[in-house]
Amino acid sequence: MTGQPVLLTSDTDGVRTLTLNRPHRKNAIDAELWDTLKTALSAAGSDRTVRALVLTGAGNAFCSGADIRNGVSSEHPLYRMRTLSEVTLLLHELPIPTIAKVSGVAVGAGWSLALGCDFVVATPDTTFSQIFARRALSLDCGGSWLLPKLVGLQQAKRLVLLAETIGAAEAHSLKLVTWVVDADKIDVFIDDLAARLVAGAPVALAQNKALLNENADRTLREALAGEARAQAMNFATADVPEAYAAFTEKRPPHYTGRWAVPGTAAPGTTAPTVTEDS
Template identity: 70%
Template sequence: MTDVLLSSDTGGVRTLTLNRPHRKNAIDPELWKALRGALVGAAEDPTVRSLVLTGAGGAFSSGADLKAGTADTRHPLDKVRDLNEVAVLLHELPLPTVAKVTGVAVGAGWNLALGCDLVVATPESRFSQIFTRRGLSPDCGGSWLLPRLVGLQQAKRLALLAEMIDAEEARTLNLVTWVVPAEQIDGFVAELGERLASGPPVALAQTKALLHESGTLREALAAEARAQAVNFATADVPEAYAAFAEKREPHFTGRWYRQPPPEDTTCAKQ
């Protein structure tokens, strides 16, 4: 793992830390590449059950590093493709994800946080869709995420005016899940990551996909039926039933559950 992105595992929780504190974790091409590799690695590692994304040095991320971008001679579409790949990988990651936001999260940095399933911030956190102040429009999925989270009118306000808002307003707008004191956020997120990591991995992945892909009611019902068929093929369902009957906590593994075939009594009857 490159120095610009730190990775650590605690139990089934993997924490990825953006590590360019001297630039408030502005994301340069090297960090975009590292993020892409880290997300692919997390998706392919069966020991990883949940993922936390955070930043070093008291900031989450000040967005794409425009200064570093000027030294990148590739076509702008090639540069944006790096952002797009990371946004899709994060959105489609078959793991529950948590953004732990301290300090600023602006531009593409904020949209990375919004791409996570849950967002935890401190009262000191600040957020902005800063793009228009830079003569740009939203990227890293912001134009898709914002209207779905806050509605079209508030999304336009945030994107067009590029205002800086605080954590409490972000929570009121459903852009932050929890606001907790700075001295408590590490423990809060650690416990949250553990809770998610202890859940049924297949069912969590199916649930996340259903919520992301829901269309009409009929389409959602059909997708739910397919997802339940997948869930019933795991050992987690009988484990949950057994744990309920035995009044204990279930131990979920996501393991494929193969029932023995029914006994063939044809020969016995002959």
């Protein structure tokens, strides 16, 4: 993948497609891709020739979440979370309709980004997981705000606290997927859906989308700030390096909630190469 762009952009008849392009990592989002995605979403929102946006992933996955292969960074988590929050807000507040085209895995931050789109179209083999708790982490990318609104508080707690993996059919039944479409038909389906959106009155669509978002709740910014604070606390415990060590040693993790120095691993452990869906 050396020399390849981490995000592919293409325009067709008013539809801009952004393709996460790290298939060797199941499109796990690293710092470069977070920054590139932020720039691309900002550009899409200010380009009047773009009437609809499709977000998808290269290869056989949508997105396996944030790339945590280097373990706990020495950078303060609040700085990293700021970029995630900016991407989430840009996607949520885009004045054009957005479609997540999902296949393979949509995990952690990857699933939250899909849910941040106006429509989610998945193939039958797609799997989803809010895997954060299995990594000793809490929700990010707006998941704590989105999930209860979409599925209700009890189902949100089930998905988050148990960190279960569910299939496309169940995600559809929970109203987390708008349509489930066979893999050999999804391209045509997406093209037709996007064309219908492009054919709509852009100002009216933008206003209707904003009205629905605003009237549902006006506290997304507060939720993102809370997520950032919670994630900073997570990274300051011994449980995060313990989660990485347990993954490497193929054993159940032992979580204590013990306070630890950020950016250091527990004694005798090293952080493995993992993504959120590992």
